[in-house]
Amino acid sequence: MMKVLLFISLIFFLIGCSSAPEKELQYKENDYFLRICEVKGRQGVSTDGDNIYISGTKELYKYDMKGKLLVENLSPFKNINLEVNHLGDIDLHKEEIYTCIEKFTEGRGDNFVIGIYNKNDLSLVRTIIPGKNSPQKEISGIAVDPERKLIWMTDWTDGKSIYYYDLATGDYIGRIILKKELFYLQGIVVHKNYLLLTADDGDAENEVSDNLYAIKINMFADVISTPIHLKEFEDVKREGEIEGITINRKNGELIVLFNRGAKIIKGIPKGFYPGYDKEIHEIYFYKNIGQLPED
Numbered sequence: 552m553m554k555v556l557l558f559i560s561l562i563f564f565l566i567g568c569s570s571a572p573e574k575e576l577q578y579k580e581n582d583y584f585l586r587i588c589e590v591k592g593r594q595g596v597s598t599d600g601d602n603i604y605i606s607g608t609k610e611l612y613k614y615d616m617k618g619k620l621l622v623e624n625l626s627p628f629k630n631i632n633l634e635v636n637h638l639g640d641i642d643l644h645k646e647e648i649y650t651c652i653e654k655f656t657e658g659r660g661d662n663f664v665i666g667i668y669n670k671n672d673l674s675l676v677r678t679i680i681p682g683k684n685s686p687q688k689e690i691s692g693i694a695v696d697p698e699r700k701l702i703w704m705t706d707w708t709d710g711k712s713i714y715y716y717d718l719a720t721g722d723y724i725g726r727i728i729l730k731k732e733l734f735y736l737q738g739i740v741v742h743k744n745y746l747l748l749t750a751d752d753g754d755a756e757n758e759v760s761d762n763l764y765a766i767k768i769n770m771f772a773d774v775i776s777t778p779i780h781l782k783e784f785e786d787v788k789r790e791g792e793i794e795g796i797t798i799n800r801k802n803g804e805l806i807v808l809f810n811r812g813a814k815i816i817k818g819i820p821k822g823f824y825p826g827y828d829k830e831i832h833e834i835y836f837y838k839n840i841g842q843l844p845e846d
């Protein structure tokens with residue numbers, strides 16, 4: 552009997568191992584890494600500490616803090632009168648979700664819209680068209696900055712600039728130019744006097760990890776800022792695409808969205824890595840954002 556049970560367990564073990572080549576997760580001594588939660592969207596994340604909001608490329612989802620799906624909006628572009636097909640990273644402000652929407656084709660963006668949704672039912676409330684005089688070429692992530700009354704947006708095609716707009720009108724105000732260029736910016740969130748940025752700069756082909764950076768906010772137009780490297784995400788189950796980022800203001804936790812399993816070369820899907828038949832989207836929870844220099 553015992554031998555039969557051992558044999559069955561071995562079969563299950565082998566099936567489990569062959570399903571996905573996952574690394575053992577590194578639990579740090581200080582419990583810096585907390586937990587993972589699988590979600591349905593591949594782009595953005597935000598939280599008010601009561602719920603977690605996720606954007607897919609063409610969807611919005613609302614979860615409870617334990618990862619139970621509560622509400623979804625599978626047609627978020629309905630009532631937007633421009634041709635669009637892509638949502639990026641998202642942010643929350645008061646009772647609303649701020650999203651950056653565009654028509655993304657062949658590595659570039661057009662028809663930029665800031666879509667603002669009700670956080671209870673995920674319905675579209677209104678839109679803002681960001682200043683047309685902005686030199687920004689693509690909008691991959693959005694962060695609301697209530698203190699400075701700004702909207703910050705990243706550009707996946709330009710890791711040298713972070714652009715900012717008037718929170719109420721969407722008028723283009725300026726950009727921060729980075730002293731050291733970053734690559735493939737995906738997510739952005741405001742933390743005190745810093746912007747935290749996720750960069751999909753690791754190479755999934757060679758299992759090189761993606762990174763988190765911070766830059767100091769300076770309110771003068773066209774200023775230069777030096778990125779501070781905050782974290783290399785070696786603790787993901789498999790290297791893939793880093794995406795959105797948020798901070799739970801209630802407890803200081805850092806939450807980052809990652810995609811794994813899909814082979815994506817220069818933004819174009821090329822099938823799956825061995826052991827995967829679909830792309831998996833997960834949010835990783837960390838105890839805090841890590842070490843920033845004192846202001």
Ligand SMILES: [Ca+2]
Pocket residue numbers: 594639640691737794
């Ligand atoms: Ca993205």
Ligand SMILES: [Ca+2]
Pocket residue numbers: 751752753754755760761790791792793
């Ligand atoms: Ca990557």
